Amino acid sequence: MLIAKKTYYKKEEKRKLISLLFFVLISSILSGQVNTDISNQKRIGDSLFLVSKDEIKKGNYEEALSLAEKSLTIFKDLNENESIGNCYKQIATVNYYQGEFYDALTSFENSKEYFTKAGVKNGIASTTNNIGAIYYYLGNYSKALDNYKNALELHDDLNNEAQIAGTTQNIGNIYLILNDFENAKKYYKIAKEIHQKIANKKSLSLVLSSIGSVYMNEENYDTALSNYEASLKLAVESNEKQVQTEVFFNLGKLYEAKNNFSESVKFYNKSLNIAQEIKSSRHESSAFIALGAIQLKLNKKEQSIKNCKLGLEIAEKLNIVSAQEQACKCLYDSYKSLNRVGKALLYNERMYLLKDSLNLKKTTDKLLNMEFEKEMLLDSIANVEKERKAEIAHQKIVDRKEKQRNIFLLLGCFAIIIAGGIFSRLNLVKKSKAILQVEKDRSEHLLLNILPEEIAEELKEKGFVDAQDFETASILFTDFKSFTETASRLTPQQLVEEINVCFKAFDHIMESYKIEKIKTIGDAYMAAGGLPKPDANAVKNTILAAIKMQAFMIKRKRENDIQNKPAFEMRVGIHVGPIVAGIVGVKKFQYDIWGDTVNTASRMESNSMVGKVNISQDTYLLVKNEEDLAFEYRGKITAKGKGELEMYFVSLKA
Template sequence: MKRIQILSTLLFFLVLGTQKLGFFGQVSADPVKNTIPKINQNGEDFYQKGEELQNAGKYSEALHFFENSLDIYKEKGNTKGTGDALNKIGTMYYYQGKYLEAMNYFNKCASVYQKINNIKGVSSAMNNIGAIHYYLGNHLKALEYYKKAVGIQEKLGDQKIIAATTQNIGGIYLNIKDFGNAMKYYKKANTIYQKLGDNKSLAQNLNGIGEVYMKQHNFKNAHENFIKSLQIAKSLNDKQKITEVLFNLGELFRMQNEVNEARNYYNQSLETAVKINNLQYTSVSQIAIGNILLQKGKAEEARIKCEDALSMAEKLGAISVKKDACDCLYKTYKLLGNNKKALDYYEKNQAFKDSLQSEHTSNKILGMEFQQKQLLDSISFVKKEHLIQSRHKEEVEKKERQKNYIMLTLFFILIIAAGLWNRLSFMKKSREAIRVEKDNSERLLLNILPQEIADELKEKGYVDARNFSMVSILFTDFKSFTETSEKLSPQELVEEINICFKAFDSISEKYKIEKIKTIGDSYMAAGGIPQPHQDSLRNIVCAGIEMQEFMLKRKLENKTGKPVFEMRLGIHVGPIVAGIVGVKKFQYDVWGDTVNTASRMESNGMTGKVNISEYLYEQIKDEKDFSFHYRGNIQVKGKGEIKMYFVERNQETSASYAAVAFIGN
């Protein structure tokens, strides 16, 4: 199972400094936590109590106290207190695995600290935002924020935060599997922590060093560092760090095929993660346990673990965790003999895998950029070294062997020139490799989004939702899909669906309609977006007719004796809203009553037919290429009675076109 890697040096150097009072006011009932005191003057009491709960690992309770302190600080106009409270709220969301919420509060915190010129607070927020970007897979963005944090702290001389950010950079090297540089940065941070006597940070650092050793399969050193980290974390009662180290120990023993020992540590990690409401480690621990149960043939127990993990991963929005959970459920249902369920989770696993490919491409580009930077540093070092040597030889040999000196100088110049030429040639190849990877990323994006939408996303970083007054929506669905799929193997089923949907994609491209998405055995497309055009209604009807003709032709040509699909198809036209949803795997989607009505057109249609609404009929009834069959008023769930029409090619017009084509040839 692919491990979700958390940057271990996150969020332990938060800016404090609020004045603390010695007592709480009158206790009153609260709809969320009935033990929370009712404040009457300042927010410091709430803040102090929140810190106590944080240190005890009760993050959800601590969050509520920090939120109350924030309200008080805002009401009293205490800007410093507001920044501190926002920082703490972001921290609590992080420890509960809610990373997008955490980033939102760290951004607010940085903005508040900038207003009051709190440089140390800004640096802390920058580092924390960088760490969240690291977890979400945006390593270039993470590096940008780390550099901002280091730049500020080098001016302030704060060794603790410099060490933390140095360790974060080591984490990026670990992610791109540059273990030498990863260990180098981790050990730089380790030296500073030991000088400062900072045991909490040292525990986090030792856990990171253990991860590097584990990735290098140096299991002995990995185990030693994990155990040291665990001992320090237990002495500090740091439940978050205890959870992380226990999980890493489980991973270590799993890699050595000691499954009983691995399961023991996974169970301990799960137990502590549940206590502190850490959804991320709760989910990944359950997936790890589920995979071990599968090895032992306990499919039903594995199913329960992995379904719980998938539910938590949905809340987290962590794509890699969802992918691992779906992979576990695919294997589980396959072992249970439920091929339909296994196929569902196999398709979901593949979808999440595709989404992660863009992150993989980004990481490859990042690795190339790191190599390029190292190359430039190497060239600079060589030039300096040879310059020193040349000057030294000039001083020593100037009076004694002038001729030999000139020859040696020319020799070294030739060496430098050859080295520079070779390195510059390598840099050119590296840039070309980066260009190829960027082109691949561009093609991946255009496979997901329309050209216009992709351009807007690259330019602005987001896409504005748009209203369209006249968009046609097409839905297809295979009749008796479940019964038919049970007669095919999973490979045959996926192959048959893929053949059909590839044909539909080709037809959609031919008639310039936009494929929106596939949902199981359903195919959805739209005409007239993202750029409206006058022939969109005629084109989408032609596309629907060709799709049905393809399905009929495939049925007639079927000589294998295997069951084939029959398809319903419905089209409606009207206003919709279109835009992008999601932050990891972008999807261009449409919403509105028009979409719902189009779906009803499909579900109330007949196999082999193109069913359209009365409103669409009114728009295209004068088209000579089509003939229509009025079906009357059809009772539709949630819509009442709707007039519907079957549409097909006008045979006379089609024959006329064929005759003209024949004569022309």
Template structure:
């Protein structure tokens, strides 16, 4: 199915009553420098003008320009100290990132907006932001996280009496039930939201909801009803000339025909999707449309055109970081090259598709867990009435038996008290000694467990006997590896080799602790650590780079020490990447906290593509920290990484 994120409605924290004239972008930009040195009134006028122009660009889907102007207005609002407008800027920037398919930056910006609204006690702004964070989690397949944020938003909207946005939150809750295939409950929530949208005559939201209802019908195999819903959604979108809504409805109609193998009927819808996606610059929609058209070309035996479309779509999917889209593109290229009689190219994309399956299997597992949670809740609801009736019947029987028990209990209690009194003195003394011994052993066990696992994970393991897997949207992964390890190790005795590795890894442990970086594990001569888990930290991306630089500095010093005494020395490569991961504990013996996901694989490739003595980082991490003071970056260009293709990389150094 195409574009699951397109059925999500983003709740905008709109400014009310701004009557400032919209200036051209060049005029507004030129005034920023002047405003920085003038009074607050002028700064506010320029900030409002920048914000309005940015909103105009966002409404017309000119996203790159809108981001530039939002950032300029944000700086001015921060200088003025206007918390409401600062929160609005963060939210609008996040929405733009969302439409561009950059979900990590969208979540980060929304979280900053939520912190701002919470600080100034703006419940409506906070509720809207929580709802939007739920939307991003929904688009990433983290449905339980999405549901939790939607419910928090709904509670706040209900508290302040905002029925319009409450309907949006209810609409989104219904979408989660639809994801869990609980279509009955999904339609109940959709009906509640639809009544509000109709009452308010909100055509945009009605189009979103009607499309969601059509998707439920499609999943149930009710194709005629699905077609009527999708067509109604498209009619509204065409009338409003809203290209985001048009892409949503067109892709749904394309999916409907593709599902029925009516490929020639599906093709025009996907073609229009691609045209609109190109107009507004949405990489996510461009990638999905290109791959969808490629799959149809393959089905219609136009395999060369299929290869072109799917290759273009795969390149775009790599830019937005969508694993499911990359998997779909690789599958299409495998089938098309196979049909063209090119087994070498077919095998290449077949292997890439299998590699991508690992990450997708993690998401599938999360979906299964979510479905089990919903099924469990439905079971609880279904037996609630039976339990209540049974409780009433038992209560009457218990009252009759209670009187007899009381009489017997008095007799037994007197005998028991006499027996207990005899041995109480001895028992109390024994308990004191036992508790002292248990405390010593408990303290030893606690220290050992905390040396193996993060404190929060250890507490969960002790409480429940297992640890639930957790998803993180932005975590930095660091890998190190000694160059020519085998050749250097052959020059040492086993004792010397172990002592040298221990010296290095001990130093790395202390450095990781200094910068609040979590050590994950060592594998032979490789060392792996992560920043931002188990707790998110605004400084985690900067700290892990500082830790990597200090590790390389230690290795340089160690090489000098070893060479002065004539001992062999290791040189080390170090690479860092950032992105989403899943973390947890697997198995029941010899527990080990570990992380999984495409981000981990990419970090390993970044390390192997580096050179000794340097800290090599991905372009993704560079985008997050490029404005940080104290770093000097050297662009390496697009470097080929095994299994990943071309990846932008940078060397980073600390400014002295």
């Protein structure tokens, strides 16, 4: 009986052991399966990313973007911060090549955020440099310079020679655009020496092309040509199509400057063919317009009109003002030579409107150039001052050792004398500081009510504020319908109170959507999105703010009607475009904006209807794909001083 029990217990223990081993085996298999799935997903994400890179080189940007976005989705599921950063960087690169600079800026900033989370210093440095490049193409050279300097410091810490060269070259580009050719050549030379040292063909090709552009601006055509030819050779060897289209275009400009139009046409056509092959809209537009201008010189007027129109259409889609102005000039000259006066006048008017916008930009560029030179001078002074302070500090140490005994004696005497005075005045000083702090806080609060925070900080720091140029700002205007008639039914006190209720509500709406209130003029209210900081969502936010303002006014009218009180009805208009912003006034500061965009926004308001939000064609093109917005096309409407403008009513989808 005992033997039977022992045998039973042994069998039971064996059964339990087998069950345990089976459980461990199954767990191991399942765990391995999960690890395998994660590994497979990572391999798929990496493969999509690499294929996307190859598609960029081939110029297949839509395919490259689709693959990069699929890769991004996989890595987000896996929470791979570094890979997410790389995907955003790839998406930004595609946006840049397609001329979508604001989308590129947003993606580069996302890339930098994830590289920072992952602690990838090289990624942070490269995206900082790329953000600088986007600001450069947007014409915001002070922002570009700030990012380039930060990137240069990061690359210097990491000892990245190639990246140091690239960023140095970018600083040279700023000098070139500001027509400071000597400094441009100096920075390009530094970049060229590093590229030659590390044998980077693509980057060396780019810097040689830039050096060629400097010499062409100086009308040193032979030296420019030798640099362009050397650049082209390297670009062909490394199969860099993007660089090739730029160099071919520069060669076309060079031969045009030398009046060798047949050679110029040849190189412009080569630039156009490659731009179309790699789907680079920016270069395609430039090539079409350049060909149109040459064909006019060759008396091929109809062909000139055809090419300039193609270039203008692309430039309008990309919102490149300078290219639009060149295309309109070409079309004006072509139609004028054909004695087609109506068409010629149409493009002449457009050309001058665009030229006014460019003149505003040139004025801002001059201000930025002065500020840039001032900053460089201050850097030099700071270095000299640093050396001087070091020398003084050293001399003080020597003097201190020689006169230490006398100093201590004198300090002791002074300490006894001063201690009594300090003790007696301590309470008075403490009270004075408290009073001053209250006044300071009150002054700062008042200043922030008048000016945007960034502008107020700059004003406090420097005593003045530089004018800023914004390529894309959304301007909002409102106005009360039949204001005089409604106001006549209110007492002065009731009128001010009613306007104040409305404008206070508008201020809260602006604050919630991060829109900057500019000013009120009587019963009109003016605000702007996308400044003083550029914001990719500014256009949509301005529209949403306008819709909310109209909702408030409709609700307010219902409340007043119930109480049998007069109520205002409102029109709203929005337009998007380039502006210049700055401070005017000496005693009473006023942050204000200028430009043709402001005038057009005012026309959008005056041609709106009560309870509606009226937007321009340019605004519609930027938000037409927003799923929560509905649009009603109004056709072409004659606006005072603007001719016929296409307009849309916008509202939230039901």
